[in-house]
Amino acid sequence: MKLFSSYPLGDIELNNRLVMAPMTRCRALGNTANPLMAEYYRQRANAGVIITEGTSPSPNGLGYARIPGLFNQAQAKDWQQVTNAVHNAGGKIYIQLMHTGRVSHRINLPERAEVLAPSAVPFSGDMWTDEKGLLPCSEPRAMTTEEVKMTLDEYVQSAKLAIEAGFDGVELHSANGYLLNQFLDPATNQRQDSYGGSLENRNRFVLEVAQAVTREIGATKTGIRISPHGSFNDMSEYPKLPEQYGLLATDLGALQLAYLHLVDHSALGQAKPLAATTEKVRKNFRSAGGGAIILSGGYDKQRAEADLQNGTADLIAFGRPYISNPDLSERLLQDAVLAVPDDSSFYLAGEEGYTDYPTL
Numbered sequence: 001m002k003l004f005s006s007y008p009l010g011d012i013e014l015n016n017r018l019v020m021a022p023m024t025r026c027r028a029l030g031n032t033a034n035p036l037m038a039e040y041y042r043q044r045a046n047a048g049v050i051i052t053e054g055t056s057p058s059p060n061g062l063g064y065a066r067i068p069g070l071f072n073q074a075q076a077k078d079w080q081q082v083t084n085a086v087h088n089a090g091g092k093i094y095i096q097l098m099h100t101g102r103v104s105h106r107i108n109l110p111e112r113a114e115v116l117a118p119s120a121v122p123f124s125g126d127m128w129t130d131e132k133g134l135l136p137c138s139e140p141r142a143m144t145t146e147e148v149k150m151t152l153d154e155y156v157q158s159a160k161l162a163i164e165a166g167f168d169g170v171e172l173h174s175a176n177g178y179l180l181n182q183f184l185d186p187a188t189n190q191r192q193d194s195y196g197g198s199l200e201n202r203n204r205f206v207l208e209v210a211q212a213v214t215r216e217i218g219a220t221k222t223g224i225r226i227s228p229h230g231s232f233n234d235m236s237e238y239p240k241l242p243e244q245y246g247l248l249a250t251d252l253g254a255l256q257l258a259y260l261h262l263v264d265h266s267a268l269g270q271a272k273p274l275a276a277t278t279e280k281v282r283k284n285f286r287s288a289g290g291g292a293i294i295l296s297g298g299y300d301k302q303r304a305e306a307d308l309q310n311g312t313a314d315l316i317a318f319g320r321p322y323i324s325n326p327d328l329s330e331r332l333l334q335d336a337v338l339a340v341p342d343d344s345s346f347y348l349a350g351e352e353g354y355t356d357y358p359t360l
């Protein structure tokens with residue numbers, strides 16, 4: 001089966017085509033990696049490549065409780081225990097850089113950090129805080145043009161730290177309504193400067209970040225995740241969306257990124273992304289010189305193999321199945337029964353529902 005065949009991703013060789021999808025798990029007390037997280041990822045090193053939980057490149061991007069950051073040397077050192085554990089177990093690991101932007105509560109941020117977004121458009125949802133429970137998300141302040149450039153620099157520094165910490169590469173989270181996605185969407189980006197207005201302007205920040213990160217660590221170590229037509233975190237639908245993402249995919253492909261990772265959250269109850277858009281995105285990325293296509297969302301073995309065989313995808317990401325099946329690749333290989341994840345423990349602190357799922 002193609003699912004269990006090796007694959008050259010950027011400058012590394014994957015043992016199989018399974019990707020562990022990025023999943024926030026809120027075990028990073030003090031916003032830094034720890035031995036429990038190293039154990040969790042070590043258990044899942046059977047994936048061709050692991051993409052870590054969303055990790056903030058900036059103090060301003062730590063909008064959720066207990067999510068990790070990577071913006072200083074101490075955090076880089078703490079992440080080393082994770083990359084060592086995975087590499088010693090024969091696995092590969094990318095880190096997902098996620099800046100939460102307006103999907104945030106200031107209680108979750110360190111002192112002096114701020115809830116920043118492309119524009120001062122609040123997110124209508126609530127945010128968990130360990131101190132006061134569920135609270136409405138904080139109103140963001142619009143970044144100045146200078147702050148946009150400073151934020152770009154934070155991504156570059158974080159990517160550099162990621163390589164120092166031993167990661168095989170970096171995934172830029174430009175999906176699911178977080179900061180980069182907030183720049184793409186006209187409902188959250190109402191800027192008047194060169195980062196807002198036309199679709200080219202709304203693509204600009206994502207492209208500048210991708211370009212600057214590739215310049216720092218190399219395109220073979222840089223991937224990106226996008227979610228065209230995704231509605232998570234109040235992302236909107238608008239007439240020129242297919243055109244915008246088509247253009248974005250071409251420009252990302254021209255940077256020769258290691259991969260483009262597409263989100264489909266219809267398995268989580270959201271609308272199915274339009275096939276015409278995702279087809280165009282895949283085609284444009286590949287023909288402009290981009291690397292692998294990773295597809296995600298509601299996959300089982302059969303559908304994964306079908307999409308690999310028909311060439312729609314080069315790699316398939318599994319999310320929830322990896323939470324409850326640390327030895328997922330082995331179970332799929334043997335057609336073993338899959339354990340069902342307990343969603344009440346997705347975001348708890350501690351081992352429960354995290355490192356205590358048994359292997360076969």
Ligand SMILES: Cc1cc2nc3c(=O)[nH]c(=O)nc-3n(C[C@H](O)[C@H](O)[C@H](O)COP(=O)(O)O)c2cc1C
Nearest residue numbers: 021022023024053054267297298299318319320346
């Ligand atoms: C607990 C949980 C946390 C998640 N956190 C992230 C995240 O940090 N970054 C991200 O891009 N997607 C995140 N996702 C989305 C998953 O990567 C994936 O797209 C989604 O679960 C659908 O795939 P699945 O059907 O295989 O689970 C999360 C999903 C779950 C269930």
